[in-house]
Amino acid sequence: MIEDTAAGVRAGLLDPVELTERALDRAREHAGCNAVTHLDAAGARPAAAAATAGPLAGIPLLVKEIIAVQGLPHTCGSRVFAGRVAGADAEVVRRAREAGAVIIGLTHSHEFAYGCTGTSNVAGPCRNPHDASRMTGGSSAGSAAAVAAGIVPVALGTDTAGSVRIPAALCGVVGAVPQRGTLSSDGVFPLARTLDRVGLLTGSVADARYVTAVLAGIDLTGDALSAPRLGVLADPDLLDCAPEVADAYRTALDRLADAGAFVVEVKPPDWRLFTETAFDLQGPEAAAVHDELDAALDDYQPDLRDRLRDAAAVPGWRYVRARSRMSALTADLGRILATVDAVLLPTVPILAPPLDATEASVSGGRRPVRDLLLRNNRPLNVTPFPALSVPLPGSGGLPVGLQLIATGDRAAFAVAEWVERSL
Amino acid sequence: MIEDTAAGVRAGLLDPVELTERALDRAREHAGCNAVTHLDAAGARPAAAAATAGPLAGIPLLVKEIIAVQGLPHTCGSRVFAGRVAGADAEVVRRAREAGAVIIGLTHSHEFAYGCTGTSNVAGPCRNPHDASRMTGGSSAGSAAAVAAGIVPVALGTDTAGSVRIPAALCGVVGAVPQRGTLSSDGVFPLARTLDRVGLLTGSVADARYVTAVLAGIDLTGDALSAPRLGVLADPDLLDCAPEVADAYRTALDRLADAGAFVVEVKPPDWRLFTETAFDLQGPEAAAVHDELDAALDDYQPDLRDRLRDAAAVPGWRYVRARSRMSALTADLGRILATVDAVLLPTVPILAPPLDATEASVSGGRRPVRDLLLRNNRPLNVTPFPALSVPLPGSGGLPVGLQLIATGDRAAFAVAEWVERSL
Numbered sequence: 085m086i087e088d089t090a091a092g093v094r095a096g097l098l099d100p101v102e103l104t105e106r107a108l109d110r111a112r113e114h115a116g117c118n119a120v121t122h123l124d125a126a127g128a129r130p131a132a133a134a135a136t137a138g139p140l141a142g143i144p145l146l147v148k149e150i151i152a153v154q155g156l157p158h159t160c161g162s163r164v165f166a167g168r169v170a171g172a173d174a175e176v177v178r179r180a181r182e183a184g185a186v187i188i189g190l191t192h193s194h195e196f197a198y199g200c201t202g203t204s205n206v207a208g209p210c211r212n213p214h215d216a217s218r219m220t221g222g223s224s225a226g227s228a229a230a231v232a233a234g235i236v237p238v239a240l241g242t243d244t245a246g247s248v249r250i251p252a253a254l255c256g257v258v259g260a261v262p263q264r265g266t267l268s269s270d271g272v273f274p275l276a277r278t279l280d281r282v283g284l285l286t287g288s289v290a291d292a293r294y295v296t297a298v299l300a301g302i303d304l305t306g307d308a309l310s311a312p313r314l315g316v317l318a319d320p321d322l323l324d325c326a327p328e329v330a331d332a333y334r335t336a337l338d339r340l341a342d343a344g345a346f347v348v349e350v351k352p353p354d355w356r357l358f359t360e361t362a363f364d365l366q367g368p369e370a371a372a373v374h375d376e377l378d379a380a381l382d383d384y385q386p387d388l389r390d391r392l393r394d395a396a397a398v399p400g401w402r403y404v405r406a407r408s409r410m411s412a413l414t415a416d417l418g419r420i421l422a423t424v425d426a427v428l429l430p431t432v433p434i435l436a437p438p439l440d441a442t443e444a445s446v447s448g449g450r451r452p453v454r455d456l457l458l459r460n461n462r463p464l465n466v467t468p469f470p471a472l473s474v475p476l477p478g479s480g481g482l483p484v485g486l487q488l489i490a491t492g493d494r495a496a497f498a499v500a501e502w503v504e505r506s507l
Numbered sequence: 508m509i510e511d512t513a514a515g516v517r518a519g520l521l522d523p524v525e526l527t528e529r530a531l532d533r534a535r536e537h538a539g540c541n542a543v544t545h546l547d548a549a550g551a552r553p554a555a556a557a558a559t560a561g562p563l564a565g566i567p568l569l570v571k572e573i574i575a576v577q578g579l580p581h582t583c584g585s586r587v588f589a590g591r592v593a594g595a596d597a598e599v600v601r602r603a604r605e606a607g608a609v610i611i612g613l614t615h616s617h618e619f620a621y622g623c624t625g626t627s628n629v630a631g632p633c634r635n636p637h638d639a640s641r642m643t644g645g646s647s648a649g650s651a652a653a654v655a656a657g658i659v660p661v662a663l664g665t666d667t668a669g670s671v672r673i674p675a676a677l678c679g680v681v682g683a684v685p686q687r688g689t690l691s692s693d694g695v696f697p698l699a700r701t702l703d704r705v706g707l708l709t710g711s712v713a714d715a716r717y718v719t720a721v722l723a724g725i726d727l728t729g730d731a732l733s734a735p736r737l738g739v740l741a742d743p744d745l746l747d748c749a750p751e752v753a754d755a756y757r758t759a760l761d762r763l764a765d766a767g768a769f770v771v772e773v774k775p776p777d778w779r780l781f782t783e784t785a786f787d788l789q790g791p792e793a794a795a796v797h798d799e800l801d802a803a804l805d806d807y808q809p810d811l812r813d814r815l816r817d818a819a820a821v822p823g824w825r826y827v828r829a830r831s832r833m834s835a836l837t838a839d840l841g842r843i844l845a846t847v848d849a850v851l852l853p854t855v856p857i858l859a860p861p862l863d864a865t866e867a868s869v870s871g872g873r874r875p876v877r878d879l880l881l882r883n884n885r886p887l888n889v890t891p892f893p894a895l896s897v898p899l900p901g902s903g904g905l906p907v908g909l910q911l912i913a914t915g916d917r918a919a920f921a922v923a924e925w926v927e928r929s930l
Contacts, residue, residue, distance in 0.1 A: 368823025372831070375824055400791025400826035401798055401819055408795070 086143055086237050086291045090184065093135070093142035100142030104132035104186050107144035110235040111189065117211045119220075119229035121149055122157050122190040131186045138184025139298045145180055146230050146239040148223075149190040150197050151282070152271040153177050160273050161193045161205040162388075164379040174271025176240060176282050179299050188236065191226025195385050197242055197275045198370060198392075199223055200250050200457045204385035209439050212255060214482055218436040221250035221457055223275075227285040228255040238295050239285045244275045245362060246431075246461025248283035249473040253431035253485025256475040258500075260284045260292035262493050264468035266300045276369035278407075279362060279465040289474060289504045293497040306494050309502040314340060315350035315424035322355065322460055324448045325433035332476045332484040333430050336507060343506035350424060353416035358463030361413060364406035365466070367395035414467040421469065421491045426499040429460050431473040431485030464489060470496040474504050509566055509660050509714045513607065516558070516565035523565025527555035527609050530567035533658040534612065540634045542643075542652035544572055545580050545613040554609045561607025562721045568603055569653050569662040571646075572613040573620050574705070575694040576600050583696050584616045584628040585811075587802040597694025599663060599705050602722050611659065614649025618808050620665055620698045621793060621815075622646055623673050623880040627808035632862050635678060637905055641859040644677035644880055646670040650708040651678040655906075661718050662708045667698045668785060669854075669884025671706035672896040676854035676908025679898040681923075683707045683715035685916050687891035689723045699792035701830075702785060702888040712897060712927045716920040729917050732925040737763060738773035738847035745778065745883055747871045748856035755899045755907040756853045759930060766929035773847060776839040781886030784836060787829035788889070790818035837890040844892065844914045849922040852883050854896040854908030887912060893919040897927050 092098035108128065111120045128144070135142045147153050150160045152170035154177075159165040173181065181187065192210040194202050202225025203209040210225035212218040213233040220229045224241030228251030231239050241248040243261045252259025260283050267282035274280055286292040297304040316337065317323075325333065341347045374392055381389045421427060434444045434456050443450045464471050470493050473485040488503065490496035515521035531551065534543045551567070558565045570576050573583045575593035577600075582588040596604065604610065615633040617625050625648025626632040633648035635641040636656040643652045647664030651674030654662050664671040666684045675682025683706050690705035697703055709715040720727040739760065740746075748756065764770045797815055804812045844850060857867045857879050866873045887894050893916050896908040911926065913919035 364823070368827045371822070371824035372827035375828065396822055396824055398823040399794070399819055400787070400821040400823045401794035403823035403826050404791045404795035405798065 085288060086140070087294045089237070090139055090141040090143055094137060098142065100132045100135045100186065101129065103142050104128050104144050104188060107188050107236050110233065114213065114233040114235060116216060117213055117229050117233055118208055119192055119210055119226035119233060119235065120146065120189050121161065121192050121205070121207045121226060124156055124187065124189045127155070128186055128188040135184045135186050138182065140180060140295070141184035143185045143238065144188045144236045145185040146189055146191045146227060146236045147177060147187055148227050148239070148241045149193045150242060150273040151177060151240055153187055153190065156190055159206065161195045161207065162384065163206045164377060164383045172271065175268035176299055177271065183298050191230055191239055194223035194225060195388050196273065197223040197244065197247055198388055200246060200454055202251060203439055204387050211439070212436045214256065215436065217438055218482070219254065219439050221254035221432065221436065223247040224285060225251050228252050228257055228259065231257045231285045231287055237287055238291055241283050241285050242272055243281050243283045243465070244279045245366060245465055246458050248285065249431050249461050249471060249485065249487060250457050252285055252473040254436040254483060256483025258286045258289055258292050258475065259473040260286065260296060261464070261471045262296050262300065263470040266296065266302070266493055274373050276366040278365050278369060281465065289472065289497060289500040292472065293501065296493065304494055304497055306498045309425070309498050311344040311346060312425040312499050312502055313346045313348065315348055315420065315427040317352040317427055317429050318349040319352040319355060322352065322429050324446045325430055326435060326444070326446055328435055329430050329433055329484050330447070333486065336476050336486055340503060340506055345506070348424065350420050350427065353413065353420060355463050357409070358413055358466050361406045361409050362462045362466050364398055364402040367398040368400065368403040371395040410466055417467050417469065418491065421489065425495060426488040426490040429487050431460060431487040432457055433459065435482040435484070460487060472496055472500045474500055477507055508711060509563070510717045512660070513562055513564040513566055517560060521565065523555045523558045523609065524552065526565050527551050527567050527611060530611050530659050533656065537636065537656040537658060539639060540636055540652050540656055541631055542615055542633055542649035542656060542658065543569065543612050544584065544615050544628070544630045544649060547579055547610065547612045550578070551609055551611040558607045558609050561605065563603060563718070564607035566608045566661065567611050567659045568608040569612055569614045569650060569659045570600060570610055571650050571662070571664045572616045573665060573696040574600060574663055576610055576613065579613055582629065583620070584618045584630065585807065586629045587800060587806045595694065598691035599722055600694065606721050614653055614662055617646035617648060618811050619696065620646040620667065620670055621811055623669055623877055625674060626862055627810050634862070635859045637679065638859065640861055642677065642862050644673035644855065644859065647708060648674050651675050651680055651682065654680045654708045654710055660710055661714055664706050664708050665695055666704050666706045666888065667702045668789060668888055669881050671708065672854050672884050672894060672908065672910060673880050675708055675896040677859040677906065679906025681709045681712055681715050681898065682896040683709065683719060684887070684894045685719050685723065686893040689719065689725070689916055697796050699789040701788050701792060704888065712895065712920060712923040715895065716924065719916065727917055727920055729921050732848070732921050734767045734769060735848040735922050735925055736769045736771065738771055738843065738850040740775040740850055740852050741772040742775040742778060745775065745852050747869045748853055749858060749867070749869055751858055752853050752856055752907050753870070756909065759899050759909055763926060763929055768929070771847065773843050773850065776836065776843060778886050780832070781836055781889050784829045784832050785885045785889050787821055787825040790821040791823070791826040794818040833889055840890050840892060841914065844912065848918060849911040849913040852910050854883060854910040855880055856882065858905040858907070883910060895919055895923040897923055900930055
């Protein structure tokens, strides 16, 4: 779709200024969502007029506010950076512009991308387009909500422990986290450098694949799959979901099998060790970044204060141990991925909770919302493997996400496209 | 000297068995020093009989007990590893054997190399050959003492924060810490992997250069220097010494100038930042290693217990910050080193203290012995640069060490040989 739109612009069949005006209008219509924290109509219009060439010619784009866009605010959703303006484009933004994309503004990030609910930001919480009383998930809250609301066909996000996949699942869009290194993190305000990745929120897997290939400068086209081998992680902890999610997941697996997939159970690695390792890496790296800012704790949102305090208390030896475990954990997951085309699991085990919810129910009982949102996502970033969250149909009013993990970008996108087509 | 001895052995002019017997005899004569914690006469004799070829043909060698020697105890001087035997040679030991060296035993290490005094070991303290009531310094205590006592011409040590240079200075031998990566650390029980290096204790710079070249498989011969440019670090903190050390240092600088060196003052980098960085790297890495051992704190010597407890308390964010500072600090020191052939400073600001001393005097007052021993040594290991400690003459009964730091091994050995010759 994005590929076709850009081709239409290049051929003179579509007017890039009109595409941008339509996106700006939609952003204003959906202002109540709080997905767009800075709309740059003044910059977008002349950019659109000039955006007649390139693989993303005329495509309106929104950028998560922790990713630097020259001349636009770079507050990272925080009072700590009030008044800060980006002096240069992040590498991924530079490439998007070079490819003809038109940046129309910035999207809501959970403050400093350090939270998974999308509720903490100097601009207030981000609201789910499917139900404004519910959260979007985060931290790439606004990017997922903006795509879900139809403001733009693609938005840039980042993912350190699920920050692209979680809001993709709760907002019903595709969230793509390409493998480590595919998309540059230069110019992205860091959360935890070892785990941070740039990712995309889009309306379809094809769009995510196409834009990833453009921004990475790589070829991601491949043979269409006919009968992929899909591994279902047989871990009761990972499958402990709200009934709506469990139903949607089981239904999806049945449909995929009907469509020709070999759905097999695979023994999962020790997710608890992955989670602990990710936790021990993230806290010290985040605390080191924020120590350098010399900011007062009071300038952060209350949840960030607690999180930074906890992060600063993680002992160094646990960080060292976590780093030394990364390659073994990657090998553990790699051995499982080698037996299938992709591994499947529910992205998030619950539907989008109310904005102020701190607990939610799964079949095992009440659990903290944060733990549930992160549970199936955090482990990935300890490894370099790519993952996508693809929306599942038929779960009533609120979306459900299906997560796929594969050994490389080409396989991940190919399987995800097959899955999307088959559902 | 070692080069000549090995040539004599290869030519059949010297009997390697006789060389080994002489070393074994000397080790027994000096047993009171506690330098050799395991003498392997049974293994050394047949090895000597076969050691008629190679660049180290017939050279008796002692190995610090944290470096694995196949079939010999690998207790690291600790009750924690009581009864442990090495299953394979460390890489540096394998290369030494391959070159014809004859391993006659293991030397005293401060427990797990985690101390700079050489006083903590399940076998008791190591004693200085110049005065048995005084410490050798550490952690490569026995390797320095064994060379000083004339047991062997060369012994292997390790240096994480000064562990080769400190005992070299206090025992009056050459301590060489080649640049990071020159000598393999494979098979060496780690203290802090980022900072650990294998080094040598020898009677002369020429011997250190020769053995380093053999064990690294590199060529370290170079043009003889005539008028090196020597940088004196103009930092009052680094030069705050006991009067005997200050005198020996000043006298040495005068002699070096008389011999033709250009002795210039250079502005030192921020050693306090180096020290803090080294500390923040060492603690978490050491604590992570020892956490894996699952040992009871009571099995360690009392000073190790305190050190491990303190190390485990260093927060992760400080470790992350320290890692991120390493390259800038290396650049800081590199900029200074680029203006001279080597930088000079006293290795240790005091003479060997009594075994039970916890404080010592410098002109600035009483200071903890540990702080004084580490002060001028710890900063180096944050960088990849090589350093040597060369004994200074004329300081009464107890030795003084002069430390040289250079940008690379070839320069470091060339300057150190020129200095040794000129003194």
